[in-house]
Amino acid sequence: MADISTTLAGVKLPNLLFNASGVCCQTEADLKLMVESESGALITKSATVEQRDGNPAPRYTPLPNGIGSINSMGLPNEGYEYYLEYAKKYDYNSEKPLFISLSGLSLDDNVKMCKAFVDAKLPCVLEINYSCPNVPGKPQMGYDMEAMEKSLSVLAPLIKKPFGIKLPPYFDIAHFDQAAAVFNKFDNLAFVTCINSVGNGLAIDFVTEQALIKPKDGFGGLGGLMVLNTALANVNAFHRRLPGKQIVGVGGVVSGKEAFLHVLAGASAVQIGTMLKEEGPGVFARIAKELSDIMVAKGYKTLEDFRGKVKTL
Incomplete structure (x- = not known):
């Protein structure tokens, strides 16, 4: 077996795989499934200050031929205090690190939530979500460089410990450069997670001529295999531009x-x-074995043997 363990934000993960925030992580029952799985860590649903029901259903659907999915969930969550209480009683000796996702609807909201977790002095790792594309009337902060820098200048010194941020996909080299220039100003910003779903796609049923999801007239975030190449580009772009920081890759892993x-x-x-x-x-055990088999076949013993070593023409 190859060694697929890793370290993120100074915390050891028995393997590199875990859930994308938003999937199997809203309730304690969901999180129990993650703890019992063969994931290397778990992250909670992005929390707001107050509990949210999210957008009306149907708000998620897989797309034909396994190409991916479309969703417009609208940040359904139990409110940050629910996840704070969960974090307080979590068994940190389980060898599975806990990451907490926070997605305040304002800077004041993020300050309030971060302060609560900091004051609790817990070994969980915070991730600030700057990339929720599905809350009506709320643009993604990840596309506003000035707002992100202002937010980080307040939150980074408040959090003190290593933390991460969740990013939307970027599509322009200039935006990679601008975003990296912001992120490199904050030493305890330890990792960036990219990508969140590709925002505001539209899926239409050919037979019924109807949008597949209800919120926002059918507009929603695209995920799954069809976003793989966009995700890889963002991972590699930030890997090149953020020396000393880490990248969490998400998008298109089947x-x-x-x-x-x-x-x-x-x-x-x-x-x-x-x-x-x-x-x-069960997806984690399957993909972990498949990855290990690929590494053995290629002669790689650890992730470090090939991390970031994509060849260019």
Whole structure:
């Protein structure tokens, strides 16, 4: 067996795979499934200050031929205090690190939530979500460089410990450069997670001529295999631009092959979203074995042997 353990934000993961925030992580029952799975870590649903029901259903659907999914969930969550209480009673000796996702609807919200977790002095790792594309009337902060820098300048010194941020996909080299220039200003910003879903796609049923999801007139975030190449580009772009920081790759992982490509592009850990939703928590054991088999076949013993070593023409 190859060694697929990793370290993220100074915390050891027995393997590099865990859930993408938003999948199998809203309730304690969901999180129990993650703890019992063969994931290397778990992350909670992005929390707001107050509990949210999210957008009306149907708000998620897989797309034909296994190409991916579309969703417009609208940040359904139990409110940050629910996840804070969960974090307080979590068994940190389980060898499975706990990451907490926070997605305040304002900077004041994020300050309030971060302060609560900091004051609790817990060994969980915070991730601030700057990339929720499905809350009506709320643009993604990840596309506003000035707002992100202002937010980080307040939150980074408050959090003190290593933390991460969840990013939307970027599509322009100039945006990679601008975003990296912001992120490199904050030493305890330890990792960036990319990508969140590709925002505001539209899926239409050919027979009924109807949008497949209800919120936002059918517009929603795209995930799954069809976003793999966008995800790999973002992982590699930030791997090149953020020396000393780590990348969590997410997007398009349906087998060990895609997980391998994420690491090759520069990922230190890999999250699974659509495939976890469709296959269930058993997906981690399958993909971990597939990745290990690929590494053995290629002669790689550890992830470090090939991380970030994609060849260019």
